[in-house]
Amino acid sequence: MSFFKNKCLPVAALCGLLALPVDSRAQDYPFRDTTLSIERRVDDLISRLTLEEKVKMMKHEAEAVPRLGVGAYNWWNEALHGVARTNEHVTVFPQSIGMAATFDAEGLRRAGDIASTEGRALFNHDMREGCTGRQYRGLTYWTPNINIFRDPRWGRGQETYGEDPYLTAQMGMAMVRGLEGPDPLHLKAVACAKHFAVHSGPEPLRNSFDARSSAYDLWDTYLPAFRDLVTKVGVHGVMCAYNRLNGTPCCGSNPLLTDILRHQWDFQGYVTSDCYALNNFMRDHKTHPNDTAAVTDALLTGTDLECGDKYPLLRAAVENGALSERSVNVSLRRLFTILMKIGFFDPVGSGPYGSIALDTLECDAHKAHALRMARESMVLLENRRHTLPLNARKIKHIALVGPNADNPKMQLGNYHGKASENITLYKELQRRFGERMRVTCLPAIGYVAPLEDGPSMEQVAREAAKADVIIYVGGISADLEGEAGDAGGVEGFDGGDRTSIALPAVQTRMMQLLKATKRPLIVVNMSGCTMDYAWESRHADALIQAWYGGQATGTALADILFGDYNPSGRLPLTAYKSDVDLPDFHDYGMANRTYRYFTGEPRYPFGYGLSYTTFDYSALSCTPVTQTDGEAQVSVTVTNSGRVAGDEVVQLYLTHVAQADRPQPLCALKGFRRVHLQPGESATLTFTLTPDELALTTPRGMTVVQPGEVDIFVGGGQPRHARGITTRMAIEGEPNQVM
Numbered sequence: 001m002s003f004f005k006n007k008c009l010p011v012a013a014l015c016g017l018l019a020l021p022v023d024s025r026a027q028d029y030p031f032r033d034t035t036l037s038i039e040r041r042v043d044d045l046i047s048r049l050t051l052e053e054k055v056k057m058m059k060h061e062a063e064a065v066p067r068l069g070v071g072a073y074n075w076w077n078e079a080l081h082g083v084a085r086t087n088e089h090v091t092v093f094p095q096s097i098g099m100a101a102t103f104d105a106e107g108l109r110r111a112g113d114i115a116s117t118e119g120r121a122l123f124n125h126d127m128r129e130g131c132t133g134r135q136y137r138g139l140t141y142w143t144p145n146i147n148i149f150r151d152p153r154w155g156r157g158q159e160t161y162g163e164d165p166y167l168t169a170q171m172g173m174a175m176v177r178g179l180e181g182p183d184p185l186h187l188k189a190v191a192c193a194k195h196f197a198v199h200s201g202p203e204p205l206r207n208s209f210d211a212r213s214s215a216y217d218l219w220d221t222y223l224p225a226f227r228d229l230v231t232k233v234g235v236h237g238v239m240c241a242y243n244r245l246n247g248t249p250c251c252g253s254n255p256l257l258t259d260i261l262r263h264q265w266d267f268q269g270y271v272t273s274d275c276y277a278l279n280n281f282m283r284d285h286k287t288h289p290n291d292t293a294a295v296t297d298a299l300l301t302g303t304d305l306e307c308g309d310k311y312p313l314l315r316a317a318v319e320n321g322a323l324s325e326r327s328v329n330v331s332l333r334r335l336f337t338i339l340m341k342i343g344f345f346d347p348v349g350s351g352p353y354g355s356i357a358l359d360t361l362e363c364d365a366h367k368a369h370a371l372r373m374a375r376e377s378m379v380l381l382e383n384r385r386h387t388l389p390l391n392a393r394k395i396k397h398i399a400l401v402g403p404n405a406d407n408p409k410m411q412l413g414n415y416h417g418k419a420s421e422n423i424t425l426y427k428e429l430q431r432r433f434g435e436r437m438r439v440t441c442l443p444a445i446g447y448v449a450p451l452e453d454g455p456s457m458e459q460v461a462r463e464a465a466k467a468d469v470i471i472y473v474g475g476i477s478a479d480l481e482g483e484a485g486d487a488g489g490v491e492g493f494d495g496g497d498r499t500s501i502a503l504p505a506v507q508t509r510m511m512q513l514l515k516a517t518k519r520p521l522i523v524v525n526m527s528g529c530t531m532d533y534a535w536e537s538r539h540a541d542a543l544i545q546a547w548y549g550g551q552a553t554g555t556a557l558a559d560i561l562f563g564d565y566n567p568s569g570r571l572p573l574t575a576y577k578s579d580v581d582l583p584d585f586h587d588y589g590m591a592n593r594t595y596r597y598f599t600g601e602p603r604y605p606f607g608y609g610l611s612y613t614t615f616d617y618s619a620l621s622c623t624p625v626t627q628t629d630g631e632a633q634v635s636v637t638v639t640n641s642g643r644v645a646g647d648e649v650v651q652l653y654l655t656h657v658a659q660a661d662r663p664q665p666l667c668a669l670k671g672f673r674r675v676h677l678q679p680g681e682s683a684t685l686t687f688t689l690t691p692d693e694l695a696l697t698t699p700r701g702m703t704v705v706q707p708g709e710v711d712i713f714v715g716g717g718q719p720r721h722a723r724g725i726t727t728r729m730a731i732e733g734e735p736n737q738v739m
Contacts, residue, residue: 072133112178158528162572389563
């Protein structure tokens, strides 16, 4: 969805009710009666609409029906990591990939709950003012993005929860729970799982690209998170993708939207197109002769709402017999059910969330949670000779060098809101140490080239050499990686995607000059993806992956650098050693992709992250699985064996003993838990492995629990790459299809 600037519109166009006659009985119609069932209210409203009114309410800019007292409603809103694109100040959390690095599902649920609280406050304000229909003010959030980050070059991967289907599903479900709240009949807000399905670049070709996927990869990698959000937490929205899947546009795909989503998964919510995706059917995919045929197919296969302006053509389709008005009503019923559940037709201020007010925006508790998530997101990759944490009592002068040392815009990533205070590392160090410590900020270079005006890199290095410690804060920004049309345009980037996982050469050269000063060199990389870290991993005294950390980035970084917080983030992506490790970007086959299928040696593996303390594992036990429809209980004891308190991210991986007649991952994450332990403290954790988690995918795409042996590893990362403990478990019984 491209970012379209708000146009200056007259108040009448912004507000829901236009200056036209309103039926005096409008407030007494049954669709306004909150004592009736949602079904009866929806049926009553549909019965009062003309065909022309109906189709105009099936666009994202749903038009008002003044004669019935129905205001306009704009379905397009974003809450990827906090409420986005508002004029008011709101809480901005780390970008989604950073929150995935927390491996903290409850923390993410709380972030979603905060976003829906702040969004409710804005929505309630508009309702009280009688002004609806403004973009980015509704409660239908097109979040979360649960596409699989299959290739680190994809620019929009920053919006996802990483490369692993299980982690993506767990974090996605947490976000849905936070946004929507606990009551399925009174939604706090509405989440939307996107982009369905098999969508992760290339950005420049997304409107015409045909993603080809085998049945195995489709069901083993690309669909599980969508399935879990639909079947386990009942997400109320799904967005279909721009691209084709195996030859058919996703927003007109009967296999995806009808067979899988509606029939197999019993999805009861609404489906929206990605923005202006239906325009692509005729123009780019060339699958339809005209736009009327395109919108007819989209509706009949299950796209209820169009983000765009083509659905008014549905009226002509009905009138010429290509479509029945009954089919229109099916989609309207889904859309109005959503609006009923958020209270759009209810008395202003009523319902369980009607009293949430603007004073909740960026309140202290919300800002504190943004800091918590920023701290938890940052991943310590290297710490030679215990360079970190720094001792503030011994340091008199720090040199901050690099394009992200004092760059508040970069910290917000994409699809972001606007915080009243967006703290960079430079500002935080100034605030924290004042005159007790000199902090020199030397941007020195841009992302891909030296600065045109300013000192040379050699001069910057000589100036930095005067400091006790040098912190290089580099990486890239969402101006370079992101959505098609919003990012890119320079060497090394293509329409939002990256062409290489290497850090731009000018930054490596700057770090080499800084290293030559013989001062301790700490490197902080900020990006929405992993890099190859080719030079940094071998030469930096310490290396931190900080993502786009949101409004509290600088505070969280300072806390880690000076030991006020023990780093605990874990990589939600594989960090490969070079571009040579990556298959063709256009190939959607999972062979040799992600930690589950990559047969090479990574720079840093998925799940990796260092701490200022150490953790030991013991007493791993597992109950037997005597039937393939049974569960396994896994128990393990974790001990902080170091000298400082810290969080361990306990990870459970399964490896099925290989059988030549079936494909399978090398290992697969099937459980994780974040636990805080004092020095010497132990905790015993229990995981439940359900049939879903014990199953494998067959070549035909069925999910089956097979009898056989399974290795269970529990530790601080993957098997072979982390401290942990392994046991072998037998699964007995006949094969059992679970999905």
